[in-house]
Amino acid sequence: MAKLTDDPLDPHAHVGDLAAESALRPPSLAEFKGQPRVAEQLELVLTAAQRRGRVPDHVLLSGPPGLGKTTLAMIIANEIGVPLRISSGPAIQHAGDLAAILSGLSEGEVFFLDEIHRMSRPAEEMLYLAMEDFRVDIIVGKGPGATEIPLEIPPFTLVGATTRAGLLPGPLRDRFGFTGQLDYYETDALVGIVERSASLLGIAIDRTSATVIASRSRGTPRIANRLLRRVRDYALVRRNGRIDPAVASEALTLYEVDELGLDRLDRAVLEAVCTRFGGGPVGLSTLAMSVGEETETVEEVAEPFLIRQGFLMRTPRGRVATPRAWQHLGLSAPRVEGTGVPDLFSDTDPTR
Numbered sequence: 001m002a003k004l005t006d007d008p009l010d011p012h013a014h015v016g017d018l019a020a021e022s023a024l025r026p027p028s029l030a031e032f033k034g035q036p037r038v039a040e041q042l043e044l045v046l047t048a049a050q051r052r053g054r055v056p057d058h059v060l061l062s063g064p065p066g067l068g069k070t071t072l073a074m075i076i077a078n079e080i081g082v083p084l085r086i087s088s089g090p091a092i093q094h095a096g097d098l099a100a101i102l103s104g105l106s107e108g109e110v111f112f113l114d115e116i117h118r119m120s121r122p123a124e125e126m127l128y129l130a131m132e133d134f135r136v137d138i139i140v141g142k143g144p145g146a147t148e149i150p151l152e153i154p155p156f157t158l159v160g161a162t163t164r165a166g167l168l169p170g171p172l173r174d175r176f177g178f179t180g181q182l183d184y185y186e187t188d189a190l191v192g193i194v195e196r197s198a199s200l201l202g203i204a205i206d207r208t209s210a211t212v213i214a215s216r217s218r219g220t221p222r223i224a225n226r227l228l229r230r231v232r233d234y235a236l237v238r239r240n241g242r243i244d245p246a247v248a249s250e251a252l253t254l255y256e257v258d259e260l261g262l263d264r265l266d267r268a269v270l271e272a273v274c275t276r277f278g279g280g281p282v283g284l285s286t287l288a289m290s291v292g293e294e295t296e297t298v299e300e301v302a303e304p305f306l307i308r309q310g311f312l313m314r315t316p317r318g319r320v321a322t323p324r325a326w327q328h329l330g331l332s333a334p335r336v337e338g339t340g341v342p343d344l345f346s347d348t349d350p351t352r
């Protein structure tokens, strides 16, 4: 389940966004643009299962928030024409919670388990058996008199989603027949998504304005859709309702999204590394504390984008700002005496 936050630039779902999000979700693989490799692989898995008359293999979807994992789970259920049951790792703290869900599934149902890496260990062990043998062992009683009663469950397809595939234990990862790794979207694909969403929401937008929004959306459809709505609001309140590239750009500047798509958190992280820790290396927890954010938010939301854009590096000694980061912030990087090379590895944070 997507996290709810109040930050308009957070790629997690925003309070009030959920209804808008579901209206914009593409309903089929053919309409799910921007991840052609995963869409094609998934289509093969689903078609083959249908031809064999079997439930499709369990599917693991991984990638940063807002790239379409929940959407794909819904699409899988739609494509094979079965109901979808949704839950999330943090909601399943006891094996009994999972047993209750699994035993209530109907034959062939898709069970979407978001944030699967945050499930409790006993529930995880129950899931192994359920995935492999479509069976759970219910423990009745306590102590030496406790007995395990095996309970058959109908064949189902588990779709697990995680932002951190690396945190999943090997035995769990191995039980998925297919793993789809979602990656940040190219700007062209996001332009298409912005145009599609605009048309669904009845917003008139030209290609150049859609490109302004898409290129500042950090490669993330959820952010593209949200920025489109903010641009629409700005045009309505400050202009005559018409969106053009200048209006789109003014609106995004107002919402503190810069030309490269960096938002307030991204810039706060880079500024902290450069100005408070001399460019790094600085440990993740120190960095998160210095920008007043959870370690998880910095690691899962800001960092992947900053690393991908070449602003930040992860080194064994901590996070280090690249020359591009200094340049983007309009600062000059410190130089190693006599070499003219930025001193990227001075050890400023011995507490890491």
Ligand SMILES: Nc1ncnc2c1ncn2[C@@H]1O[C@H](COP(=O)(O)OP(=O)(O)OP(=O)(O)O)[C@@H](O)[C@H]1O
Residues within 6 Å of the ligand: 001, 002, 003, 011, 012, 013, 020, 021, 022, 024, 025, 026, 031, 032, 033, 034, 035, 064, 065, 066, 067, 068, 069, 070, 071, 072, 114, 163, 193, 221, 222, 225
């Ligand atoms: N390929 C796509 N085409 C069009 N819209 C998309 C696409 N992928 C995602 N979206 C839109 O982006 C929004 C977020 O997608 P979704 O909720 O599926 O992301 P997620 O990866 O599950 O996020 P989280 O990890 O936070 O749960 C939805 O509104 C959805 O409509």
